[in-house]
Amino acid sequence: MRGNAAAVQERYLKLKAGADARVKALYSEPVIRVGTATCGIAAGALPVKEAFARAVEEKGLPAKVIEVGCMGHCYAEPLAIISRPGFPSLCYGYLDAELAARLVEDFLINDDPCYEFALVALEPNDVFPTFSDFPRGVYEQKIVLEHCGFIDPGDIDHYIARGGYGALAAALGKNPAEVLEAVKASHLRGRGGAGFPAGLKWEAAVKAGSGEKYVICNADEGDPGAFMDRGILESCPHQVIEGMLLCAYAVGAEKGYFYIRAEYPLAVERVRRALEQAREKGLLGKDILGSDFSCELEIFQGSGAFVCGEATALVRSMEGKMGIPATRPPRLAEAGYRGRPTVLNNVKTFAYVPPILNRGVEWFRSIGTEDNPGTAVFSLVGKVAHTGLVEVPMGTTLRQLIYDVGEGLANGKAFKAVQIGGPSGGCLPESALDIPIDFDSLQEAGAIMGSGGLVVLDEDDCMVAIARYFLEFTQQESCGKCTFCRLGTKHMLDILTRITEGRGEPQDLEILEELAEEVRAGSLCNLGATAPNPVLTTLRYFRDEYEAHIFEKRCPALMCKELIVYYIEPQRCSKLCNVCVGSCPVEAIYTREDGLKAIDQEKCVKCDNCLKTCPPDYNAVIKLSPPGLLAEKEGKRP
Amino acid sequence: MRKGVVFLPLLQGEEELIRKSVDKALRKHEATRENLIPILLQVQEALGYLPGLAMEQIAAALKMPAVEVYGLATFYNQFRLHPPGKHQVKVCMGTACYMVGGRIALECFERRLGIKEGETTPDREFSLERVACVGCCTMAPVVVVDEHVEGKVTPTRVDGILLSFGKAIASGAEAAGKKGEGAS
Ligand SMILES: Cc1cc2nc3c(=O)[nH]c(=O)nc-3n(C[C@H](O)[C@H](O)[C@H](O)COP(=O)(O)O)c2cc1C
Numbered sequence: 001m002r003g004n005a006a007a008v009q010e011r012y013l014k015l016k017a018g019a020d021a022r023v024k025a026l027y028s029e030p031v032i033r034v035g036t037a038t039c040g041i042a043a044g045a046l047p048v049k050e051a052f053a054r055a056v057e058e059k060g061l062p063a064k065v066i067e068v069g070c071m072g073h074c075y076a077e078p079l080a081i082i083s084r085p086g087f088p089s090l091c092y093g094y095l096d097a098e099l100a101a102r103l104v105e106d107f108l109i110n111d112d113p114c115y116e117f118a119l120v121a122l123e124p125n126d127v128f129p130t131f132s133d134f135p136r137g138v139y140e141q142k143i144v145l146e147h148c149g150f151i152d153p154g155d156i157d158h159y160i161a162r163g164g165y166g167a168l169a170a171a172l173g174k175n176p177a178e179v180l181e182a183v184k185a186s187h188l189r190g191r192g193g194a195g196f197p198a199g200l201k202w203e204a205a206v207k208a209g210s211g212e213k214y215v216i217c218n219a220d221e222g223d224p225g226a227f228m229d230r231g232i233l234e235s236c237p238h239q240v241i242e243g244m245l246l247c248a249y250a251v252g253a254e255k256g257y258f259y260i261r262a263e264y265p266l267a268v269e270r271v272r273r274a275l276e277q278a279r280e281k282g283l284l285g286k287d288i289l290g291s292d293f294s295c296e297l298e299i300f301q302g303s304g305a306f307v308c309g310e311a312t313a314l315v316r317s318m319e320g321k322m323g324i325p326a327t328r329p330p331r332l333a334e335a336g337y338r339g340r341p342t343v344l345n346n347v348k349t350f351a352y353v354p355p356i357l358n359r360g361v362e363w364f365r366s367i368g369t370e371d372n373p374g375t376a377v378f379s380l381v382g383k384v385a386h387t388g389l390v391e392v393p394m395g396t397t398l399r400q401l402i403y404d405v406g407e408g409l410a411n412g413k414a415f416k417a418v419q420i421g422g423p424s425g426g427c428l429p430e431s432a433l434d435i436p437i438d439f440d441s442l443q444e445a446g447a448i449m450g451s452g453g454l455v456v457l458d459e460d461d462c463m464v465a466i467a468r469y470f471l472e473f474t475q476q477e478s479c480g481k482c483t484f485c486r487l488g489t490k491h492m493l494d495i496l497t498r499i500t501e502g503r504g505e506p507q508d509l510e511i512l513e514e515l516a517e518e519v520r521a522g523s524l525c526n527l528g529a530t531a532p533n534p535v536l537t538t539l540r541y542f543r544d545e546y547e548a549h550i551f552e553k554r555c556p557a558l559m560c561k562e563l564i565v566y567y568i569e570p571q572r573c574s575k576l577c578n579v580c581v582g583s584c585p586v587e588a589i590y591t592r593e594d595g596l597k598a599i600d601q602e603k604c605v606k607c608d609n610c611l612k613t614c615p616p617d618y619n620a621v622i623k624l625s626p627p628g629l630l631a632e633k634e635g636k637r638p
Numbered sequence: 639m640r641k642g643v644v645f646l647p648l649l650q651g652e653e654e655l656i657r658k659s660v661d662k663a664l665r666k667h668e669a670t671r672e673n674l675i676p677i678l679l680q681v682q683e684a685l686g687y688l689p690g691l692a693m694e695q696i697a698a699a700l701k702m703p704a705v706e707v708y709g710l711a712t713f714y715n716q717f718r719l720h721p722p723g724k725h726q727v728k729v730c731m732g733t734a735c736y737m738v739g740g741r742i743a744l745e746c747f748e749r750r751l752g753i754k755e756g757e758t759t760p761d762r763e764f765s766l767e768r769v770a771c772v773g774c775c776t777m778a779p780v781v782v783v784d785e786h787v788e789g790k791v792t793p794t795r796v797d798g799i800l801l802s803f804g805k806a807i808a809s810g811a812e813a814a815g816k817k818g819e820g821a822s
């Protein structure tokens with residue numbers, strides 16, 4: 001115990017009372033919450049926010065317009081929640097400036113909540129469905145994302161009013177060992193990819209003795225298709241800060257760092273602001289909440305190298321060196337940053353800690369499975385209808401995640417595969433959809449949990465091309481230290497490139513498999529050791545696609561440029577419409593004497609534009625593979 | 639590992655500017671190895687890129703070989719060694735964007751601007767880069783132009799974006815003419 005537990009608690013309750021009063025006052029009048037995380041801003045949330053603000057001002061209403069983070073329903077951005085006393089809080093999606101102005105007028109002045117534009121209500125009521133009335137709400141359970149999208153990340157009181165920093169205040173009244181014990185007992189596994197038990201890592205740092213220690217939050221998020229960590233930092237930075245402080249308290253560290261990639265300017269800004277506010281409230285810095293526990297947190301901006309997400313490389317890059325992984329042992333918990341014991345965890349790992357301490361180990365372990373307690377957070381993207389940030393209990397199946405939470409495939413296409421774990425993960429087919437989501441089951445199937453990128457692929461996606469895409473990524477990001485990782489991946493990439501270009505050879509698949517095994521065995525860090533995963537899983541589940549490329553020079557998904565040609569079906573072309581001619585960037589499309597359009601294959605750059613612009617009434621542009629089919633088609637021309 | 643870079647000639651007065659920015663960064667951060675990345679980031683923020691001269695000056699201040707600074711700058715994606723264009727085009731090559739035509743968008747820009755990814759047009763008007771997921775996969779393929787995110791970028795939209803910056807688009811006929819005979 002550090003200092004006077006009662007005094008600490010009293011100080012916290014005073015903060016809480018102040019925050020409660022402020023938030024209550026805010027909500028005594030209408031409040032419009034506009035989602036302005038990166039996803040929202042990209043979809044046009046800022047003009048929407050301005051439109052709300054302008055309308056409110058013009059009408060002279062007492063309503064407030066505030067910014068919140070990402071609610072996870074990114075497919076419906078820009079989103080806003082309108083709360084008006086006497087009504088349930090309603091969430092509206094697909095907003096634009098015009099609709100925003102109309103909502104102010106209709107809902108806030110004329111008492112018509114415009115249910116036709118509402119997506120969901122936040123509180124149970126008699127008139128409109130809430131989250132739990134939708135399949136997604138049934139499966140989703142939010143721990144890490146609990147406050148994301150509902151509170152203003154730029155106002156610490158919004159977090160405190162929801163009980164934020166309560167876990168810290170309570171912990172400061174206990175022994176650090178009790179905090180460590182709780183995290184250990186919770187069986188919380190690290191969410192950065194490998195699933196290492198957080199409690200054991202923390203304990204190692206405790207056992208490493210006293211003296212200077214560090215806590216580092218890994219927000220490098222290098223997977224090129226994932227954005228959960230950013231979403232969390234942009235939407236609820238305080239929960240991560242609180243988790244880091246709890247860790248620092250448990251292991252006896254007085255200094256910590258957020259390692260955030262510089263490509264995430266908004267996350268950096270929001271964390272910086274959150275740190276300032278925490279400092280002002282006495283929740284960060286010297287003698288936190290009047291106890292004798294002091295801890296300072298700072299931001300370190302990473303510079304965009306995938307390998308720097310690896311723990312030892314990350315620490316080296318913080319020391320101003322090239323981010324090249326080091327051999328372990330020693331583990332970071334024994335000798336990390338500046339040679340001192342260091343606890344490094346993922347953003348989500350830290351974010352779980354406050355709820356675990358607040359609600360208890362039993363509660364946490366009741367969610368998910370025995371060996372994988374808690375939830376899994378994914379950025380669900382690709383060809384799925386409802387893309388966004390989702391959080392489901394471990395053990396939920398991939399099928400439930402894609403079809404119930406994600407509402408199935410977009411545009412009525414057929415499911416082909418789901419890519420999990422980014423460059424270190426793999427592509428799983430339909431037959432694997434019933435495996436439960438947890439660290440161990442995914443690994444068994446050949447993928448990995450990774451840090452949570454999940455991309456749904458449909459019939460139009462070529463499995464060889466996606467394997468090549470990830471290998472190109474890891475090959476470029478390899479730090480070059482290990483020969484197998486540096487040269488083996490290059491060799492594999494060359495083979496895959498040849499295959500996608502129609503120059504594959506019969507023995508290629510065997511060579512790929514051999515190389516994959518060697519790269520896996522001969523690499524020091526997990527970048528190299530897992531780099532072959534995308535290739536191995538596609539070979540395992542979609543071998544026929546490789547074979548089609550190699551033996552028939554055909555791309556079944558009609559994606560590989562060198563293996564397809566564009567063709568305009570004369571029976572379907574309208575003759576009168578000129579859209580394709582105008583859309584072609586290289587004037588490869590011309591009008592024949594009989595009025596039909598045709599493509600000059602010599603000039604065609606396969607940009608896909610004519611196919612996209614041909615009016616749906618005709619849909620005359622098609623792709624053919626192998627290119628040899630063209631002669632057949634043209635022979636049959638009327 | 640990234641490829642070597644040819645430095646573009648400096649503009650008039652740029653040398654002075656570089657010296658000032660480097661001095662400023664060194665005033666803010668202590669000249670230690672640990673501060674190398676923050677120093678480089680600050681200089682890049684001021685100048686828009688990391689000219690060779692800046693790296694040499696920083697190396698001298700930190701008493702380390704310039705080649706080590708250069709090695710570090712080429713190791714990290716975040717550092718750019720060529721000047722940014724007045725308009726910076728960044729094409730997302732994250733998984734979701736790549737699968738729905740990110741590459742097609744990139745090729746369109748390359749074709750229209752006459753430069754390759756990672757380059758700047760000689761008039762320094764446009765620069766073209768690829769970036770990893772910018773977190774808007776829902777709107778893939780995504781292109782970020784001067785901090786403004788454009789979603790669902792088709793080749794037609796590429797032309798639209800360039801036109802909105804007053805870039806003359808060679809008409810199809812001209813483009814085709816350059817490649818050989820015109821359409822019949
Ligand atoms: C190539 C490579 C990239 C990684 N990238 C990340 C990352 O972006 N974020 C992350 O949290 N962990 C990443 N990791 C895992 C880290 O090495 C480390 O295991 C993790 O941050 C520990 O946190 P956890 O115990 O909370 O999972 C990466 C590992 C490798 C090998």
Ligand code: FES
Nearest residue numbers: 732735771774775
């Ligand atoms: S992949 Fe392009 S925004 Fe995510």
